[in-house]
Amino acid sequence: MTETAEVVIIGGGIVGCATGYFLARRGVQVTIVEKEAVGSCASGFAAGLLNPLYGDNIPGPLESLARESFNMHLSLAEEVADETGLDPRMEDTSSIWVAFNEAETAEVEGLFRLTRRMEGFPAQWLDGEDVRSLEPRISPRVMNGMRVEGTRQVSSYEYTLALSGAAEKRGAAIRHGTVRGLRQSSDGQVTGVVLEGEEVACDKVVIAMGPWTGQVEGWLGIPVPVGPLKGQILRLEVAGPPLEHSFYHSGGGYVSPKPDGLVWVGTTEEQVGFDDQPTPEARASILKEATGVVPALSEAKVTLQTACLRPVSEDGLPIIGAVPGREGVYLATGAGRKGILLGPALARATADLITDGHTDLPIVPFSPGRFAGA
């Protein structure tokens, strides 16, 4: 064994880096192992929208965890910015959901009723003229809309870097390498991780490998059904005054002005395995959707097209907690389309389990053992 750590975290995405930060802050000696570079996968290219109000399984089983995580972000982003000088650029957002016909109006009305019950997220019903008075460049075909304030957005790449930098400042080591397996004693206690040609000895391992987590089934002997769901985003340079609101349309399309001064438009959901290459087809379909909402975007210049892979589990819920039958092994993964939002909650819950043996975060529905009987 060439190196030792109390805890090895496999994966330098937002989940691994935030877990590293929480543990290092508690004085635990941590090594984060990353096969490419910190924030080089989905955590570095996500849209960075922090919306705990709706989305996959919200309302539903993810509701409480999403709200807890959202609240954690409000102080965490500032804390890691202070510790590192790297700014996650958290911003308040004004978001407008638009409807083009009666069916979409009914959908947005449903969201409106839901939002009005939430504290801290003022919502306003808009007719088409109201929407156009807030943004004259919006399509004349927009029939109705809803404006919501109080959600946030971040620059997910800077955030992930700030979390890893803050972890390092607290004594964590970040090292490059691909983990190929675990060392375990005959009674199931983890004793190290195996990289190419070397090993790191440790008592505990956190698996935060994002969409690659499915590879650990062979290491752990239990089903860990997590795989990739590709998504693409275009970053646009738009002439004229900046857009002041983010726009959302039925089916997941968005047009969102970002802290970098560009307008990000997305996204796709593609079941194509681990292929993470941008495609002309996605570019065309994203532009079609975005210019349907804001026709003036047809004049915009595409400055970058990105593609990356969301980690999605078989039941669409994250997987958080100790692996049954393996002493010292924890999973923190599968946060899907909401991984930036949920990152702090997955990370703090994992750190709690490691240092205290329990957590007050509501993670019971997300146990790693739940697929074993399937």
Ligand SMILES: Cc1cc2nc3c(=O)[nH]c(=O)nc-3n(C[C@H](O)[C@H](O)[C@H](O)COP(=O)(O)OP(=O)(O)OC[C@H]3O[C@@H](n4cnc5c(N)ncnc54)[C@H](O)[C@@H]3O)c2cc1C
């Ligand atoms: C287009 C798009 C837009 C998105 N927008 C949003 C959004 O607006 N809001 C939101 O909340 N979420 C959003 N998401 C989801 C979010 O990006 C992900 O859920 C989140 O980044 C996952 O973080 P992670 O740390 O679990 O995984 P990742 O970021 O994938 O990190 C896992 C890391 O593990 C490393 N790794 C894997 N295997 C090994 C190994 N064997 N050894 C060493 N290292 C290894 C990988 O290299 C990778 O860096 C979006 C995703 C996409 C694709």
